[in-house]
Amino acid sequence: MIVGVLTETFPGERRVATIPATVPALTKAGLEVLIEPGAGVSAGFLDAAYTDKGARVAGDRAQVFADADVILQVRTLGANLVAGRSDLNLFKSGQTVIGFSEPLGEPQAARDLAAQGVRAFSMELIPRITRAQSMDALSSMATIAGYKAVLLAAETLPRMFPMLMTAAGTITPARVFVVGAGVAGLQAIASARRLGAKVEAYDVRPAVKEQVESLGATFVDLALDTDESEDKAGYAKAQDEAFYARQREMMTRVVAASDVVITTALIPGRPAPVLVTDEMVAGMTPGAVVVDLAAERGGNVEPSKPDETIVVHGVTVLGPTNLPATVPFHASQMYAKNISTLLLHLVDDGAIQIDLDDEITQGTLVSQDGNVVHTRVRELLV
Ligand code: NAD
Numbered sequence: 488m489i490v491g492v493l494t495e496t497f498p499g500e501r502r503v504a505t506i507p508a509t510v511p512a513l514t515k516a517g518l519e520v521l522i523e524p525g526a527g528v529s530a531g532f533l534d535a536a537y538t539d540k541g542a543r544v545a546g547d548r549a550q551v552f553a554d555a556d557v558i559l560q561v562r563t564l565g566a567n568l569v570a571g572r573s574d575l576n577l578f579k580s581g582q583t584v585i586g587f588s589e590p591l592g593e594p595q596a597a598r599d600l601a602a603q604g605v606r607a608f609s610m611e612l613i614p615r616i617t618r619a620q621s622m623d624a625l626s627s628m629a630t631i632a633g634y635k636a637v638l639l640a641a642e643t644l645p646r647m648f649p650m651l652m653t654a655a656g657t658i659t660p661a662r663v664f665v666v667g668a669g670v671a672g673l674q675a676i677a678s679a680r681r682l683g684a685k686v687e688a689y690d691v692r693p694a695v696k697e698q699v700e701s702l703g704a705t706f707v708d709l710a711l712d713t714d715e716s717e718d719k720a721g722y723a724k725a726q727d728e729a730f731y732a733r734q735r736e737m738m739t740r741v742v743a744a745s746d747v748v749i750t751t752a753l754i755p756g757r758p759a760p761v762l763v764t765d766e767m768v769a770g771m772t773p774g775a776v777v778v779d780l781a782a783e784r785g786g787n788v789e790p791s792k793p794d795e796t797i798v799v800h801g802v803t804v805l806g807p808t809n810l811p812a813t814v815p816f817h818a819s820q821m822y823a824k825n826i827s828t829l830l831l832h833l834v835d836d837g838a839i840q841i842d843l844d845d846e847i848t849q850g851t852l853v854s855q856d857g858n859v860v861h862t863r864v865r866e867l868l869v
Contacts, residue, residue: 488517488518488519488556488557489518489520489554489556489557490521490555490557490559491523491545491551491552491558492504492505492521492522492523492526492542492558493523493526493548493558493560494526494548495560495561495562495567496562496571496573497561497567498570499809499812500562500809501530501812501813501815502530502812502815502818502819502822503526503529503532503561503819504559504819504823505522505559505827507527507532507536507537507539507540507542508540508820509824510537510541510542511541512827512831513830514541516834517837518830518834519543520537520543521545521550521551521554522551523545523547523548523551524545529815531815531816549577552577552579553579556838557583557585557830558582558583558585559584559585559830560585560587561586561587561822562586562587562588563584563585563587563596563600563607564588564593565587565588565590565592565594565596565597566586566587566589566593568593568596571596575603576603578600580605582605582606583605584607585608585610585826585829586609586610586826587609587610587611587624588600588609588610588611588853589611590609590612590861590863591756591864594867594868595868597609597854597859597861598854598859598868600854601853601854601858601859604856605854606839606854606855606856607852607854608833608852608853609851609853609861610622610624610826612850612851612853612861613625613847613851614720614846614847614850615720615722616846618847619846621825622826622828622829624822627821628818628822629670629674629751630670630671631674631810631814631818632671632751632780633671633672633673633674633675633676633678633751633780634678634814635807635810635811635813635814636671636749636751636807637663637679638678639778639805639807639810640663640679640747640749640776640778641747643776644774644776645774646658646774647661648661648679648682648683648684649683649684650683660683660685661683661684661746662685662686663675663679663686663687663749664686664687664689664707664745664747664748665679665704665750665751666688666689666690666738666748666749666763666787667690667753667787668690668695668751669690669695669723669751671751671780672749672751673698673699673702676688676699676702676704679749680702684747686702686705687704687705687706687707687741687745688704688705688706688707689706689738690723690752691716691723691734692713692716692721693713693716707738709734709738710737711734711737722754722755723753724754725757725760726760731760731761734762735761735762735763735764738762738763738767739767739770742763742770743767743770745771746772746774746775746776747775747777747778748763748776748788749777749778749780750763750777750779750787750788751780751781751787752781752787753784756863759781759784759786759787760787761785761786761787761789762787762788763777763779763787763789764789765790765800768788768789768790768799768800768802768804769799772802773800774802774803775801775802776803776804777791777805778805779791779804779806780810782794782807782808783808783809788804791804791805793808794809829847829851833848841855
């Protein structure tokens with residue numbers, strides 16, 4: 488079975504789906520790895536590094552599509568709507584593709600791939616179970632986004648993060664407030680703490696209080712009723728507008744006292760809740776920085792705009808949507824581990840075997856034999 492690795496075509500995307508170091512694990516399982524020329528260059532991996540590890544470099548992109556049985560990508564059609572479309576007729580019926588595909592946000596793209604006869608697996612749909620932890624690309628990428636959000640904030644803030652006592656006087660530490668302490672939020676907390684900031688955090692799931700505190704941050708108690716805020720999968724449940732209104736009211740004081748606010752609050756399959764209003768931003772000190780990691784999903788911060796840096800009321804508001812692509816070396820390393828672990832999970836005897844009784848296979852398989860087969864994606868298409 489030939490595993491093809493493509494150069495990513497989404498604007499600004501610098502990651503690659505497989506790095507040289509993961510090639511041996513694939514070849515050991517009897518798979519051949521075929522790389523599009525230059526696929527890893529923007530992440531720091533030259534073609535020669537892949538061939539050294541046993542991969543072959545194809546003549547061009549079309550050859551990868553022509554020869555591969557399985558295509559590995561960071562962004563397949565649903566997550567690369569414009570440029571990804573030009574690949575659509577290069578896919579062969581019966582070919583398998585694995586990658587991020589926004590299946591719940593762009594179900595039509597899943598239908599288009601299905602119509603082409605492509606069997607597609609979505610990396611967003613990896614179940615959050617212990618057995619699948621090493622395939623969990625959302626967590627890997629959230630880790631990188633949380634780290635990079637802090638660096639962006641530190642770079643933009645006209646103050647330093649650490650407390651310093653110098654001959655020229657005392658520098659007070661920056662105050663950082665992290666809203667949403669999931670994977671990205673916890674990494675943001677840890678990164679801001681390492682830079683010496685005084686960090687506070689809030690999450691609707693009370694279970695994270697201990698994790699926040701173990702990273703040296705203070706959990707802000709907003710006195711909201713959050714007993715029923717977590718679903719069985721460990722994600723936050725959506726709350727009603729009255730809850731969010733109260734949350735905004737309770738957070739206003741903390742936001743106003745912060746030099747940096749980093750928001751990461753998401754509800755799976757829904758737009759992100761608005762937690763920081765324009766008025767709350769206006770209450771911050773001039774020069775303060777807000778980084779809205781939820782900007783791509785509608786935003787936690789009212790004035791934020793996806794991929795724009797705007798200044799409102801003297802406060803800089805950033806809405807980066809693809810921070811993992813700005814750390815392409817390690818983002819690709821982690822993603823390559825995640826995607827190759829999923830692929831090897833699906834492979835038996837040198838070929839993909841579909842076992843629909845397996846929670847991971849069933850959970851991630853979006854299309855097969857010309858049909859969209861994933862229940863939630865199908866429901867969105869009717
Ligand atoms: P996510 O990206 O969906 O959301 C980010 C955070 O925002 C979550 O912690 C959520 O509770 C929080 N949030 C939602 N609404 C909020 C609000 N109104 N105010 C404040 N915060 C709000 O979540 P995630 O980071 O991907 O992961 C969430 C959970 O899943 C965590 O408990 C994590 O440990 C768990 N997880 C488990 C596994 C596994 O078992 N394999 C893997 C990854 C994550």
